[in-house]
Amino acid sequence: MSVVALVPAAGRGERLGAAVPKALVELDGEPLLVHAVRGLWASGCVQHVVVAAPPTQCDVVTAALSSLGAAVTVVPGGAERTESVWLALQAALAAVPDTEVVLVHDAARAFTPPAMIRSVVDAVRAGAPAVIPVLPLADTVKQVDAEGRVLATVDRASLRAVQTPQGFERGVLVRAHRAAAAAALGATDDAGLVERLGEPVLTVPGHTDAMKITTPFDLAVATALLTHRGLA
Numbered sequence: 001m002s003v004v005a006l007v008p009a010a011g012r013g014e015r016l017g018a019a020v021p022k023a024l025v026e027l028d029g030e031p032l033l034v035h036a037v038r039g040l041w042a043s044g045c046v047q048h049v050v051v052a053a054p055p056t057q058c059d060v061v062t063a064a065l066s067s068l069g070a071a072v073t074v075v076p077g078g079a080e081r082t083e084s085v086w087l088a089l090q091a092a093l094a095a096v097p098d099t100e101v102v103l104v105h106d107a108a109r110a111f112t113p114p115a116m117i118r119s120v121v122d123a124v125r126a127g128a129p130a131v132i133p134v135l136p137l138a139d140t141v142k143q144v145d146a147e148g149r150v151l152a153t154v155d156r157a158s159l160r161a162v163q164t165p166q167g168f169e170r171g172v173l174v175r176a177h178r179a180a181a182a183a184a185l186g187a188t189d190d191a192g193l194v195e196r197l198g199e200p201v202l203t204v205p206g207h208t209d210a211m212k213i214t215t216p217f218d219l220a221v222a223t224a225l226l227t228h229r230g231l232a
């Protein structure tokens, strides 16, 4: 059962505000994207990785990933995350026609534990059409209006923060992205597209190390994590 991982890495990283696209920002001497792909490969359950790169940086990305010894295809990404994933998915199906399970994993979640990646794949292999790693929320959550006035306190017991990799049975993800492309409708995650099909989405436990590096604060936290563990 071939497992392919798609890595959307084409974002500009505006909230991080670095001089290069976020996926190419270095931590411990290597781009975030290289850390992310190393983790996918270390999981031992991924046969091929397709990276959606910043369109002007495909050669740089290919060179950066060349030393990992992973089977990698690099394609130019799109203007939105959903488009980048769709472009990578089409390239994956051409490169690995017998793909059965597809993971979609943000380059920005560079330090996701390989064991968590395996748990997502295992759940899809066990029959779930779509699987997402999640964490409970630590803060009280309020709903506010456009002026910032509180409308309600939301019951957080049933809320979850969503991470990647998200795992899918191949046909479900293809149908979800085809429908999104036809309707010109994106979503902030791929499971959101699957939900629109009415397909069930299963959750598995996420991990704090799979944090999305979005802001300079997040980058500092990730650096501290690596140092703390003696990895940097």
Ligand SMILES: Nc1ccn([C@@H]2O[C@H](COP(=O)(O)OP(=O)(O)OP(=O)(O)O)[C@@H](O)[C@H]2O)c(=O)n1
Binding pocket: 007, 008, 009, 010, 011, 012, 013, 014, 015, 016, 022, 023, 052, 077, 078, 079, 080, 081, 082, 084, 085, 106, 107, 108, 109, 212, 213, 214
């Ligand atoms: N057009 C886009 C936009 C985002 N992404 C990827 O989707 C992941 C999650 O997006 P996010 O972390 O929000 O990254 P950016 O869009 O780069 O961040 P910002 O909104 O701050 O610019 C990242 O790995 C990012 O590279 C992508 O492949 N193509």
Ligand SMILES: C[C@](O)(CO)[C@H](O)COP(=O)(O)O
Binding pocket: 081, 106, 161, 162, 163, 164, 188, 189, 190, 212
């Ligand atoms: C897919 C995702 O990582 C799930 O939490 C997230 O939605 C992507 O971040 P973005 O800022 O919405 O692109």
